[in-house]
Amino acid sequence: MSTNRVEKGGIVIIGGGLAGLFCALKLSPRPVTVLASAPIGEGASSAWAQGGIAAAVSDEDSAEEHLADTIAAGAGIVDVDMARLMVREGPERVHDLLAYGVPFDRDLEGRLALSREAAHSQRRIVRVGGDMAGRAIMEALIAAVRRTPSITVIENLQAERLLVEDGAVCGVVAHADRGQGARLRFPARAVAICTGGIGHLYRLTTNPSEASGTGTGMAARAGAVIADAEFVQFHPTALDVSRDPAPLATEALRGDGATLINRAGDRFMQAIHPDAELAPRDIVARGIFAEIQAGRGAFLDCRQAIGDHFPQMFPTVYRHCMEAGIDPVTAPIPVAPAAHYHMGGIWTDADGRTSLTGLYAAGEAACTGVHGANRLASNSLLEAVVFAARIALSIASGNAGGAPAEPIVEEGASADDHEADRRIMADLRDIMNRNVGVLRESAGLTGALRAMATMRGGDSIENSLAVARLVTLGALLREESRGGHFRSDWPAEEQAFERRSALKLADAETMIADII
Incomplete structure (x- = not known):
């Protein structure tokens, strides 16, 4: 890590959803800059979550029962230690959300009202207004962020590239006004990617357009390890x-x-x-x-x-x-x-650290291993808050902080061809839906990789293309069916594949060149 990197920059969180805002609040009173591609909350998949957050908060339930359900749903490749950590810390994070003002449903005796969802053995889903948990949680966190002076939020700013120096992440390049304005560079001592998932890479999706793999793609292009990319959950x-x-x-x-x-x-x-x-x-x-x-x-x-x-x-x-x-x-x-949901993403450890120094990830952009091959319902919001809190603790213990990240205008930055990028994205979504969807097979996956190889665009599109290639290659390499990944030409689970996967983009591109 260079001296220059240590002396400059603050803490930058990319993403204005649940993981990003929760992490920023947990870092208070340390100065934090949050970069959001849309007004905070609007482009966040977490705001769309209907079911709620899973946590063993009742006397009839236990963390061990929640862990067992999580492992069973994950189809053999759940990281048990990470999942145990998540379910044990979950109830405390629910109480944090209550403290931030989230109006979780309660029964007549004032206890949290709990519901049951698929593959849960107990009623443990904490909800708001039946199906409005995501929106209510985000509204409460946004209000808390607005009244926290240590948090600087910059909206309508599309992060598109990580800056790396001596093998460590030292900043972010972003495009103002959702890609229409100037490019800005934010020096940073610590960067946390909380940008959400990849659902909008598919033609049929429940995800907003912001969930196009930007954060995962940025990390992949910077050299980070991407884990379990092939596992996409279809609602x-x-x-x-x-x-x-x-x-x-x-x-x-x-x-x-x-x-x-x-x-x-x-x-x-x-x-x-x-x-x-x-x-x-x-x-x-x-x-x-x-x-x-x-x-x-x-x-x-x-x-x-x-x-x-x-x-x-x-x-x-x-x-x-x-x-x-x-x-x-x-x-x-x-x-x-x-x-609907990407079980894969940027590999992280228990404190949200990625394989790149200075880079953290939480929420759907991250892959902690707690979901394995198939996420248990309502564990996504739980994972987001548990590991966002752990990132905050890790960054704080490392004394990263200082003044808020001040942007520097990048002179001479070329403008992207937005119309061409929109056409590429439309084609990519069709390819993913047709060949890398609910059912997959070798010829379709190979054809998808061949088609993607000819696509080129601006930084944002290149981020999406990087993720799409990693998902598709991961699906081609996993010659079995497991969890959210189903191969019609390999319909059974294979013991040889009862393991997680990990890829770097450079290695993936070499393999793809040999395949096509």
């Missing part, structure tokens, strides 16, 4: 109403008894898994996908289980349905699997 019940992104029908609907039927009214999941509609998400997604592919359609039937209570219990889903001309009180809801 089984996105509303199939031709919207981009697709609104989702929360898992809690099925937890409260809603069933999946085809056009003939048959409950097809009963023949696929003993837990039927509450089977792990990957199994439900493939069940729905098969019904759609067979022309029978797939629908979520809430009429009997929820009925007239739908508007009060699940107001967000109800609004989306009514906007699409569907009344879920009286009619089944058309659903389809959509790219």
